[in-house]
Amino acid sequence: MEAKTMKAPADTTKYLIHAEIVADGVVEKPDVVGAIFGQTEGLLGDDLDLRELQKTGRIGRIEVKIESRGGKSFGEIKVPSSLDKIETAILAAALETIERVGPCSARIRVTKIEDVRASKRKKIVERAKDILRELFEEPEIESEKIVELVRQAVRAEEIIEYGEDKLPAGPAIDESDAIIIVEGRADVLNLLRHGIKNVIAVEGTNIPKTIIELCKKKTVTAFLDGDRGGDLILKELLQVADIDYVARAPEGKGVEDLTQKEIIKALRNKIPVEQLHIVRGIKKEEKVKEKADKPDLMTALKRHKEAVEGKLIARLLDKNLDVIKEVPVRDLVRILKTDNTKTSSIVFDGVITQRLIDIAAKKDIGYLVGVRLGNVVKIPTNVKIITFDKLF
Numbered sequence: 001m002e003a004k005t006m007k008a009p010a011d012t013t014k015y016l017i018h019a020e021i022v023a024d025g026v027v028e029k030p031d032v033v034g035a036i037f038g039q040t041e042g043l044l045g046d047d048l049d050l051r052e053l054q055k056t057g058r059i060g061r062i063e064v065k066i067e068s069r070g071g072k073s074f075g076e077i078k079v080p081s082s083l084d085k086i087e088t089a090i091l092a093a094a095l096e097t098i099e100r101v102g103p104c105s106a107r108i109r110v111t112k113i114e115d116v117r118a119s120k121r122k123k124i125v126e127r128a129k130d131i132l133r134e135l136f137e138e139p140e141i142e143s144e145k146i147v148e149l150v151r152q153a154v155r156a157e158e159i160i161e162y163g164e165d166k167l168p169a170g171p172a173i174d175e176s177d178a179i180i181i182v183e184g185r186a187d188v189l190n191l192l193r194h195g196i197k198n199v200i201a202v203e204g205t206n207i208p209k210t211i212i213e214l215c216k217k218k219t220v221t222a223f224l225d226g227d228r229g230g231d232l233i234l235k236e237l238l239q240v241a242d243i244d245y246v247a248r249a250p251e252g253k254g255v256e257d258l259t260q261k262e263i264i265k266a267l268r269n270k271i272p273v274e275q276l277h278i279v280r281g282i283k284k285e286e287k288v289k290e291k292a293d294k295p296d297l298m299t300a301l302k303r304h305k306e307a308v309e310g311k312l313i314a315r316l317l318d319k320n321l322d323v324i325k326e327v328p329v330r331d332l333v334r335i336l337k338t339d340n341t342k343t344s345s346i347v348f349d350g351v352i353t354q355r356l357i358d359i360a361a362k363k364d365i366g367y368l369v370g371v372r373l374g375n376v377v378k379i380p381t382n383v384k385i386i387t388f389d390k391l392f
Contacts, residue, residue, distance in 0.1 A: 025104030314348030
């Protein structure tokens with residue numbers, strides 16, 4: 001019988017390893033426990049020896065439920081761990097090296113690692129909400145920080161599984177015209193904590209079909225980590241998905257670690273894909289829109305560009321890209337403010353400024369074509385910016 005000191009105290013357990021076992025024969029719980037200790041002994045060195053970890057309370061009592069049918073045994077293994085995330089992952093991987101239980105060949109597969117603290121946090125949030133409703137005599141809480149922490153925890157609970165790939169996402173993915181694509185679940189959680197709900201994760205460099213389909217229907221910003229992993233995912237996204245903007249976390253930082261101020265700054269400085277030449281040493285893949293009228297659009301805009309270039313004039317175009325009027329570039333802002341024509345695009349021999357972009361957004365002008373982009377900090381999603389060098 002194991003001593004009580006060999007069980008990790010409940011309040012120190014961080015993770016619970018869940019694994020499935022299949023044995024080609026009839027085995028029982030003691031056989032499985034013995035195989036776990038016996039076949040991992042000496043495998044990971046003294047620091048991660050299971051017996052020593054259990055003696056010091058860093059892993060808890062191993063739970064095994066097993067049943068036999070049809071000459072085989074099937075069961076579930078649970079290992080409580082108070083180790084850190086990396087050590088717990090190593091321990092979980094070691095379980096999968098076990099090949100025999102007693103005289104029978106066996107296979108163990110880790111199915112998930114549960115963060116047991118998450119359930120505690122959920123209880124804290126629920127209890128905090130009850131306290132807010134029932135136990136405070138004053139209508140307001142004195143500490144704004146406590147309120148914000150509870151609010152963030154509630155937002156984190158809003159994460160959903162989206163699409164046939166069951167991707168981690170915020171609850172506003174379907175209802176939003178614009179979405180943000182991030183790398184993983186932790187990134188989604190961080191954006192939810194700061195009130196951003198139109199977010200979804202790709203969960204790896206192999207871009208899921210769910211993401212590709214969403215990109216055909218939505219205005220998409222790829223918000224990626226500031227490291228090589230982010231570079232690789234960006235390269236893959238540009239090859240297979242219809243991305244409109246790219247935002248990056250600061251160099252060496254992950255989206256999951258950003259503060260609210262850093263998130264807002266990164267999204268505000270997003271780059272339209274049309275202007276993306278090189279991102280951290282990666283040459284941009286040419287983005288091919290699957291729209292039949294794309295070649296005609298670019299050809300027409302190029303024709304208007306050649307007509308205005310070097311003449312300091314601007315052309316206001318209708319939805320068919322025909323000229324509504326020509327005006328001097330110096331009068332463009334003034335005319336746009338008072339113009340009531342259905343201008344769909346503008347091609348002009350001048351610099352694209354923030355002021356002009358803001359007016360175009362208010363007027364629902366879809367395309368702004370100019371010599372170059374000035375000191376611009378924010379580009380609305382409903383305005384496409386094209387510089388003359390893109391219209392060769």
